[in-house]
Amino acid sequence: MSKTITLADLQSWLAEQKTEWKPEHYDLIITYAEHPLYKRALETAYLLDRMHVTTVPQASAIFFVLGIPQEDQPEDLRKFIDNLFTLNKLSSFSTLQERSKSQETLRKMLLALADDVRAIVVMIAYQVILMRNARDFDPETQRLIAKNTAAIFAPLANRLGLARLKWELEDFSLRFLEPDTYKQLASKLDGKRKDREAYIEKIIERLKSLLGENGIEGSVSGRVKHIYSIWKKMTKKNIDFDELFDVRAVRIMVDDVATCYAVLGLVHELWTPIPKEFDDYIANPKPNGYQSLHTAVLGPENKTLEIQIRTYQMHENAELGVAAHWRYKEGSGASIDQKHLNWFRDFLHKELEEHEEINEDELEEGVFDDYVYVMTPAGEPIELMRGSTPLDFAYKIHTDLGHRCRGAKVNGKIVPLTYVLNNQDKVEILAGKQLQPSRDWMSPYLGYTFSNRTRAKVRAWFKAQHQENNLQAGKQMLEKELTKLNIHLAPEELQRLASRLHFGGVNELYSNIGSGDVTLNQVLTRLPSFDKQKKEEVTPDSIVRPKSKDMDTQKGVQVRGVGSLLINMATCCRPAPPDLIGGYITLNRGVSIHRINCSNYQNMLEQNPERRIDVDWGLESEQTVLANLHVTAAPSSDVLKEVSVLASNEGLKITGMTMKSDQNDSLLLDFTLEISHLDQLSRLLERLMQIPDIIEAYRT
Template identity: 30%
Template sequence: MMRQYELVERVSSYNPNADEALLNKAYVYSMQKHGAQKRASGDPYFVHPLEVAGILTDLRLDDGTIAVGLLHDTIEDTDATRSEIDNLFGAEIGKLVEGLTKIAQLDLVSKRTKQAENLRKLLLAISDDVRVLIVKLADRLHNMRTLHFVPEHKRSRIAQETIDIYAPLAERMGMQDIREELEGLSFRYINPEAYEAISQKLEEVRVTNKSLIQEIEGELTKVFEEKGLNARVRGREKQAYSVFRKMQRQSIGFEQLSDIYAFRVLVNDIESCYQALGIVHTIWPSVPGRFKDYISTPKPNDYQSIHTTVIGPGRQRVELQIRTHQMHQFAEYGVAAHALYKDVTGKTKGGRSLGKLAKDSKAYAWLRQTVELFASGNSAEEFMEHTKLELFQDQVFCFTPKGRVIALPRGAIPIDFAYAVHTGIGNTCIGCKINGAIMPLVTQLNNGDEVDIICSKAQTPPAAWESIVVTGKARAAIRKATRVAVRAQYAGLGEQILSNAFKRADRAYSEDQLKVGLTRLGYQTVEDALAAVGRGELPSRMVLEAVFPDYQDQRAAQSEGERGEGWFGLKQASAMKFRIPGTSTKKKNDADNVSIPIRGLSGNLPVSFAPEGGAVPGDRIVGILTPGKGVTIYPIHSPSLSHFDDSPDLWLDVRWEIDEENSERFPARLKVSVLNEPGGLAEIATVIADNDGNIENIKMDQRVSDFFEMIIDVSVWNLNHLNRIIEQVRSKKSISKVERVN
């Protein structure tokens, strides 16, 4: 176990100005608080925070962060409190320690939800100060190093969480060494058979090509010296998990891998990077398609390097990463490297005071954007789903017409690109140009594509987009826009329902009138109440009674027989009561004022048609308000309406309102008895096609020796169109009977 003076010496070795008193006080306080607590290994618990502090000193972090590492479990696992830590170490350290404290008591229904809640809290804390993440990664790294002491049934779950959440977070923060170690340790427990097999294969390759790394290092170093380039070459073998992931991604076996070795060429400046690249490509042929310039186009986590693959000695593929020494520091330590050259005051310093420095990094900007987008999500699980989408994907880099670089997950489409530029661009997107050519919005984007989004203010994102986009930002924005649009639809429907109900009661409707009754109804805003009426959750009668306390529902005063004569009675309903154009005895303006126009499935109301048979313009129709689903339209003679006889509040007075140039079809269902001989179905299909109808579905209902019955769903323009199809089908010799199903 590291002694107190040893920890102070380690920090002072790179930061002569370290606050030794703070480190000593944190060391003693943590040791006292954890007292006799034991780890699963049997070691004193204090060993764990001390090892975490040691990992942080390896990253050469400032003394405040080291103190947080020592204290990170005190609030969770001891009787220490936030106020006590604030008093002893300051509010800043207290806030960081609290950010690292897990949720102790939550009313949660599943381990997955608990994990999601902890992730939400972690990311919210990180969004305030990135040191929370760095300490958390160090904490998880030490826990993974000692995972073999944990009961076996817990190991796989902890390892899976690590590879799902913490390793990708480390990668997004640019901390490659920690990411690789977390992945390697997790892989050992998640898939031990694959880990052992790949490790054995790597050992065999290591023995076979024992001198290859030294040979390539020596040859590269010699060539660079001859060209007068000061470069340092480092070779290494790829990690087992990296090899496994590549085998999975490319669906290949270990023997088919050709670039198991990777070499880093470190130079002094950017110009030397491109000089080294030219030298390498001069002596060894490059592999087409394996060149990436992350210097001119850095990754979102600030990573910069040139990647190329060449055919080296022995026809062996060799992957090269060319970067400056400063780029290498950022590649190894990520956001933790932001204080390597400057402290908060801008002066050069040995230690890394990280409190404010990482705020300028792209990696940190991505993290804050992710948290801001999903922190207000509907559920912790939804938050976790979107965060994983952001973390897991490999990336492609595309450009706006003005040259702005947009990083997206592999497999992203222009809709994802539009939302990455701005939510407003995504919500109004109607088309795109990729490299100057008009392309579908579902086209997968490739590295280097220039994407120009075409927008229209009249557009709102279809709900179906949520299932085809791949970024969490796009999904969250589409889901939110859909909720807003649906709410607006229900509010509009509710307003029409109330307006008609108030007119039938001879009362004046206005939003000011409705505000009077909001308190009695239990709603905070007029829109809330209107949406509830539109969803069928709030009967219009209750609104009338809340707004006008003296209101007496005249329908309740009617006798049963009188009620049967009203427009709610199915058998007694008249065309006049349903305001169908062409059959109403009232003036058109009167009809417009008291009934709800139906324009079909693409109108401004949440409208659907009866599942058994549908309805078409020309039918006498009635609307049934289905709670949570909007309005369902039935023909007046549909037997299904009998199910709603006892629910008069659900009946709506509706009418068709179809433009003469209508381009929308409507659903209808036919039952056809056909002679059991070849060609019968073909005759029916031909008639429907010749009459500009469209077959949506066919189902064989029953079959006998001479005839068989089928159910055909067709879409037509109106009732006349449907009747014409029925008559022509009926005229065929092979047809015994045709009738419409309602």
């Protein structure tokens, strides 16, 4: 399978690298010459060199195999080596022994590490060296390495188009996993080798003559048929060794695609093609980019013969795979041809050939860059949507674990449940004995959960609880939200709101809020329409007067029944959608717009009721309005920065701010913000109340 390379050969090769590698890389490696894994490390780097992989991965492979401490590793290699160690932790044979899902485990972690494909190639090369040295291990370890090779690294090598490494990995794995089968096939191949080689030599000479007779320049060679591929075909087709026709195989290589098809025609004229044994992988490449023409014919002596026809470039691609497409410049990182990186990533999101099954329950909308891969305390990787929190992690593990979640540790430190997880975080869930999720987890705006699937599990739990509990909880949730936003609704207004949401009554509305079937944001967004309907029902003028003539819209407000009037938002109550609003005609400032529960507005109407005018929010307006926000925070807190960051995240602009202290040295801050709808302010208030230093936050 491979020529034996002595330590002297490798040391001679290493000396040649002195001019290619950085001095600190070379000098440090020399100091490890007595290390027991030294030869294996050099073998890995030498193999990478033969694959045209550049010096950074070569040197990194040696540091990795030798296990050189991180503090001694050169800075320019450290990140690359860290990736190798992370990958090795999951792909090692000890990991396979501990968990039956290691194939899926490695695939998922590879996704997180695939920004530099060279790291994957280094691991495949190292696996080849492990298999070549498998006789150094005990039988049990040999089988574990072989299982890992067959399940993970051979399929990876195949998808990367690393044909040479794929064949070697497959044959090695079969040798240790099915030793009797391997010996039988090897014996049969060896037993007829002389006859087969003599036959192939005749075929090669005939094909060379055929090319010369037709003025075609090309090369013809015999093709080694690997034991694993023979065994796989025998198993798949349920046939005996003697029935195989592609044990005898040759390869023709020419300069261009047109010549490939010309040669195919000549071969089919020379020998009879076997029906259904022709594959055009030039017009229809394999998923890993492999291209070639495959045909089977009845050759001399009526023996079956497989012939492959390809260009020289196709052959290089087939042998070296992704390594044939490196576009590296030393020091610039992994700038691999983006097309090949894309299809590699696409492969990693699909099943590894026949070795694993896709779990439908784990599928969720998104693309490669939308995922993060975190670890359980036992080292099992979990795939989550980017933006996920410890709660998403808990519910992904098991629904009951999510329901019992009380806190979380990430990388050994306690974090809030709103913490956004990153690649390779190790997550531990702190769980109670009772199932006790929080209704706050159902809100997409509070930051506790990112996944719709997680929130659906929480909603399902609350929906299953007693209706009376949901009714009381929903009532409290709505009242709390309206109070926070300084909105007051009379009983008849609540009834109309329930009707607008297609509920039979207020209690049904409360129950659906409590169970999570209706969100508070959905309720808030219905308030403008509710207000408009109420006015249309009680105001006769609104029925008989056309909107086009009788409504004036300024600053996102519709004024009914009059011509153009100047509109001003009252600074005393700062109305904002979906507040219920009313207008008051001033003497010299046009119409002043107030919240209907504003004390100033009520006082003015008591004195001059005739100045009242019906107004409404413009339904299609994107006009922003000002809103006041009060925050009380602990002394010496960085609350100003916190408010600024959170407001910016919500797309809100702070237009004014005052700050003072009370008798307890607490900070009292009042902000004025530009908003387009109250649900923005609601989300901001909820996020502010999650900050430990903030005592209270509400709209004024």
